Amino acid sequence: MSPLLTLHHLRKSFGERQLFDIDLLNIAAGTAYVLTGLNGAGKSTLLRVLGGLESAEAEAAAFAGEAVRFSPYPQAMRESVIYVHQHPVMFSTSVAANIAYGLVARGVPRQRIDALVDDAMAWAGVAHLRDSRTQTLSGGEKQRIALARAKVLQPRLLLLDEPTSNLDGAAREQVLALIPSLTASGASVIMACHDRDLIALRGVHRLKLSGGRIQVRAQRSRVA
Numbered sequence: 001m002s003p004l005l006t007l008h009h010l011r012k013s014f015g016e017r018q019l020f021d022i023d024l025l026n027i028a029a030g031t032a033y034v035l036t037g038l039n040g041a042g043k044s045t046l047l048r049v050l051g052g053l054e055s056a057e058a059e060a061a062a063f064a065g066e067a068v069r070f071s072p073y074p075q076a077m078r079e080s081v082i083y084v085h086q087h088p089v090m091f092s093t094s095v096a097a098n099i100a101y102g103l104v105a106r107g108v109p110r111q112r113i114d115a116l117v118d119d120a121m122a123w124a125g126v127a128h129l130r131d132s133r134t135q136t137l138s139g140g141e142k143q144r145i146a147l148a149r150a151k152v153l154q155p156r157l158l159l160l161d162e163p164t165s166n167l168d169g170a171a172r173e174q175v176l177a178l179i180p181s182l183t184a185s186g187a188s189v190i191m192a193c194h195d196r197d198l199i200a201l202r203g204v205h206r207l208k209l210s211g212g213r214i215q216v217r218a219q220r221s222r223v224a
């Protein structure tokens, strides 16, 4: 698989405290990763750094085959990397308007937006919620809508912060079932989660953040 993102010597500190110092982070195209680690290990911060929401230093970086300067965060990544918050924030309009939001901001023509939003809602299994207000949605519905809102922008890298941590049973399975189709369409996915919630999807690679370093773990082969 070709590399999508390579970062050498990625360092993040808050004041005097160094949170991580990662020798090498290699993310392949069209590949899913789970990022585990204890509470406070820095999983969310690392995802926010990769998504350009938090600054960090890297010695060398390459994205989609081009060498880039990582700081300030490169424009090429801003257009193609999306961070999905653990508790997605929704505007208090309809579900469809929430999913359309990023496309409207990009100036995509209205007719094209409608078609893309319809496709994304069908993909996430939320077409029946099209005109619902977002205040009444369940946690699982919100997560799937947040994934649809991200997917519609055709990212090359999706950063999901504990997408299933507040879900159980069918809601959790519905969210997890969307991941393989993201990687099949060429996107890479990094999901933060806890060891106890470890997602056992086929072919998902494991990264563990511990003591400010990344350990690459063996792949899981079991299907969820």
Ligand SMILES: Nc1ncnc2c1ncn2[C@@H]1O[C@H](COP(=O)(O)OP(=O)(O)OP(=O)(O)O)[C@@H](O)[C@H]1O
Residues within 6 Å of the ligand: 014, 019, 037, 038, 039, 040, 041, 042, 043, 044, 045, 046
């Ligand atoms: N803006 C900030 N300023 C100072 N310290 C911060 C800031 N953001 C995070 N931290 C600290 O960095 C550490 C890592 O936090 P982070 O949220 O990345 O951990 P996490 O691995 O996602 O934890 P959890 O499993 O609880 O979600 C924590 O000790 C946190 O207090």
Ligand SMILES: [Mg+2]
Residues within 6 Å of the ligand: 043, 044, 045, 161, 192
């Ligand atoms: Mg976190």
